[in-house]
Amino acid sequence: MPRPKRFAIISDIHANIEALDAVLADAKAQKVDDFLCLGDVVGYNAAPAECIQRIRELGCKVVMGNHDHYCSDPSVNLDDFQPNAASVIEWTRRNLSEDDIRWLQSLPYTVTLFGFTAVHSTLDSPEHFRYAFDATDAADSFTAQRSHVCFHGHTHVPCIFLRDSVSRTIQKWAPADGLLDKGTYFINVGSVGQPRDGIPKACYVIYDITKLNAPAIQFRRVDYDIEAAVRRIELAGLPDRLITRLYTGQ
16 A cells, blocks of 8 residues: 555534535645544534535544534533534434444544544543643643644644654744644644634645655645535524634634
């Protein structure tokens, strides 16, 4: 089997088939060799079954996100959830097949391949779906990281956390393309289906491991048919807040 050299790493699709299809088309135009999905295939938007089908057709590695868990496990009590969030989870549960649910339930929390790691949230407790917004949040994840690079999602905000190999201090960088040739990296690839960094374009990462001693990363932003995604939300009767988020990227 030939060694993949360029991965398209996607996360937080959140049932937005228009955004996912645009990202897949862009990634294929960039001649990636393989895909990797960091979870939250479902939730928030109105095409959960279609997005699951697309991801399964890719045959790529996928890790479990919190919405994948909530939407596939009926034992999760939604009483403490914000009402809009609970209503979308309940709607998604009703619109998944038994096969979809079994597939979501089968997803692992972490994956390691070709010398790097993937997780939806943080590595120290991936099953608890903790958020890493700043360097303090990321510190615990670094204690569990054994690879040079780990990719994650969950916050919907792309960024790079870098731990210096000598001082062990952690810095947070804005998303930037380039070589990963310094310390240890914990990289958020952003969101395909519901960006929250003020840019309403689908976001994903291309990870190039052509040169093992100096792998490279590229953040990509892709236009997609937001109006079509909004129409799906309206037809499904999902909360208006979800529409606002697509338009504003917040």
